[in-house]
Amino acid sequence: MERDPCPDRILDDIGGAFGMGAVGGGAFYFLKGLKNSPRGSRLLGAYQTARMKTPATAGGFAVWGALFSLSDCSLVYLRQKEDPWNSIMAGAFTGGFLQMRQGFASASRAALIGGGLLALIEGLQIAVNRFVAAQQQQIIYVDRSSVPIGMGHQGNQDLPETAGASGSESWFGGWFGGGGKKEEEKSGAKTEILESFDAPLPPTFEFK
Template identity: 45%
Template sequence: MSDFTREPFPDRIFEDLGGAFSMGCIGGFVTNFFKGMKYSSTKMEMLSSGMLFARRAAPSLGTSFALWGGTFSCFDCLMAKLRGKEDHWNAIFSGTATGGLLAIRGGLKTSLKSAMVGGILLTIIESVSIGINRKTIQTPRQQFKEYQRFVQMSENQDKKSRSELKLSEFK
């Protein structure tokens, strides 16, 4: 299953880096804003405390997301190049490799656990994606039947409008 909507190799990595950084910053801002509001000493300081917490923590979380997204994207492009096709297996292998690589500083055991978690997580995500696609995307036969219904409806509309036009000419 090829994905022709995505950019080729170098652009895809930068696109994923930016998207992951933005997601991390926005999510980090929102969660840390409410955390700051929760820990404020008075009701008057809630807004300023929330902004302070959010301003300090959001870029850090955005950077962590960007690191994960960029590494995942690099592995995804590598797998697509090595295998010669783009399918769901690339994402599963990439999630496994990313989880293992980013946890390698913790040792081999930690790295293997993180690789397993990354692989399982991406397997679940890709399985759900496949299931949703099968339920929502029409097969060519379904598309053809819908096209035939559309053509038939438009022909009926044309006949109806022609008959109305002829009737109006006689009046």
């Protein structure tokens, strides 16, 4: 799966992360409010909980996406190549940077978690791409093996011409007699049709 170029992918990642946080956070807090609200006001409590908590969650996801995308683009610029290691290192840096206020130990754990998650995602994506490529190659191989032996490119070109010739002989030969003339020319025999001949008169049984 190809990504957008680096200056454009920053806004794309921010928008995607914000939308993910808004949808996922809204659903999570709605269900949480629905569970914790008293009977008779469950829907109202779920709506209020989702309305109060969802913007903060979506904003946090957007900040994470912005830091990740900036780190990824910086690594692409520094290393002058784009590979899964950029995403893994960017995920580790983003997780550690967001937990710096909690101390070095917490930042280290967050960096390991972020790098591990991105490594898992990148590995899964590579496996899926290889599986899809293998399936496509297998389909192409099956299609080529289904062609009969001897039916090459030249045979495929000659086949429509032969069919067209036989079709024209059958149509026009049946209507205008073209096919019969060709057969006579090939056999070397000629048939002549008598235009006039003396036919005997029919007998009459009248007495004179």
